[in-house]
Amino acid sequence: xxxxxxxxxxxxxxxxxxxxxxxxxxxxxxxxxxxxxxxxxxxxxxxxxxxxxxxxxxxxxxxxxxxxxxxxxxxxxxxxxxxxxxxxxxxxxxxxxxxxxxxxxxxxxxxxxxxxxxxxxxxxxxxxxxxxxxxxxxxxxxxxxxxxx
Numbered sequence: 001x002x003x004x005x006x007x008x009x010x011x012x013x014x015x016x017x018x019x020x021x022x023x024x025x026x027x028x029x030x031x032x033x034x035x036x037x038x039x040x041x042x043x044x045x046x047x048x049x050x051x052x053x054x055x056x057x058x059x060x061x062x063x064x065x066x067x068x069x070x071x072x073x074x075x076x077x078x079x080x081x082x083x084x085x086x087x088x089x090x091x092x093x094x095x096x097x098x099x100x101x102x103x104x105x106x107x108x109x110x111x112x113x114x115x116x117x118x119x120x121x122x123x124x125x126x127x128x129x130x131x132x133x134x135x136x137x138x139x140x141x142x143x144x145x146x147x148x149x
Contacts, residue, residue, distance in 0.1 A: 044074055047122045047147060050096065054089055055080050056140070063146060070146040075139065082128035082138035086110055089126070089140075098124070121145045 041058055043051040056078030064071045078085045090100055093114050104111035108130045116122040124144050131137040 044142065046096075047119075047144070048096075052089070052092060054078065054085065054140070056085065056138070064143070071143050072146050074142045076142065077131065078138045078140065079136075080138060081136060082108075082110060082130055082140070085138045085140060086112070086126070086128050090114070093124070098122075 042056065043053045044058075046052055054076060056076045058074050059077050060075035062073040064073050080088075090098075094100075096116075098114040098116050101113045101115055102111075103113060110128040112126050112128075114124040114126065122144075124142060126143075127141040129139050131139050
């Protein structure tokens with residue numbers, strides 16, 4: 001548990017160092033990005049400030065940048081199946097007004113977007129997969145647009 005917390009803190013610090021080092025040599029159209037507002041092992045802060053909780057723990061966090069913008073990417077491992085994990089997250093998100101849009105559905109993998117009406121920047125991209133051959137454990141890679149300062 002201590003190793004995971006240390007790894008998350010290290011990743012957060014390294015991403016902050018990388019952000020500050022690009023500030024002096026960056027172009028004028030670079031935008032400041034605020035990585036995950038707070039780090040928790042079993043919850044993610046959504047754009048509206050509410051927490052999205054889940055049965056599992058965050059094992060990795062990355063701040064990804066590409067031509068479409070900056071994105072927070074969380075990797076979550078859960079002791080429940082990928083179907084149960086998706087069901088619980090969708091129940092929580094649907095209560096907040098999100099809709100589910102399936103992108104890919106297979107027996108061992110499920111990819112879906114959770115879209116909040118009228119707020120395209122609040123879209124969550126989720127990739128659920130099985131960790132073990134029996135399907136008793138799941139991995140979730142959850143990606144969302146990073147909040148800009």
